[in-house]
Amino acid sequence: MDEFATGKPGGDGEFEVLLYEFKSDLNKHLAGLGPSAPIKTLKEAIAFNEAHKDREMPLFGQELFEMAEKKGPLTDASICWPRSGTAGGSRGRSASTPS
Numbered sequence: 001m002d003e004f005a006t007g008k009p010g011g012d013g014e015f016e017v018l019l020y021e022f023k024s025d026l027n028k029h030l031a032g033l034g035p036s037a038p039i040k041t042l043k044e045a046i047a048f049n050e051a052h053k054d055r056e057m058p059l060f061g062q063e064l065f066e067m068a069e070k071k072g073p074l075t076d077a078s079i080c081w082p083r084s085g086t087a088g089g090s091r092g093r094s095a096s097t098p099s
Contacts, residue, residue, distance in 0.1 A: 013080035016071075020079055023068040042069050 026042050039045050046065050049056045072078075 017079060019064075019068040020071045020074055020076065022064070023071050024074050026068070 023042055026045075030037065030040050030042070030045070033040070039048055042065060046062060046069060049062050049065070
């Protein structure tokens with residue numbers, strides 16, 4: 001996981017963008033599960049995993065969850081969006097336009 005800590009495994013901040021998108025998309029998914037779902041956010045998933053770590057994380061931790069949770073919204077101006085036509089830019093985003 002050391003290469004992920006630098007935020008540069010794919011270059012141009014692609015991993016950083018992945019973390020922002022992961023947090024946003026997972027929160028949308030969890031929120032869409034309805035009012036009876038026990039976990040509605042990434043933050044709640046992290047807390048649940050921590051409270052039940054012997055059962056939920058017997059072999060691996062949740063470093064990626066924790067890294068993603070520290071990120072802001074997709075509209076955060078500090079995100080370095082990959083340019084279209086480059087690796088990681090396949091979603092059609094320009095360098096300055098999040099979706």
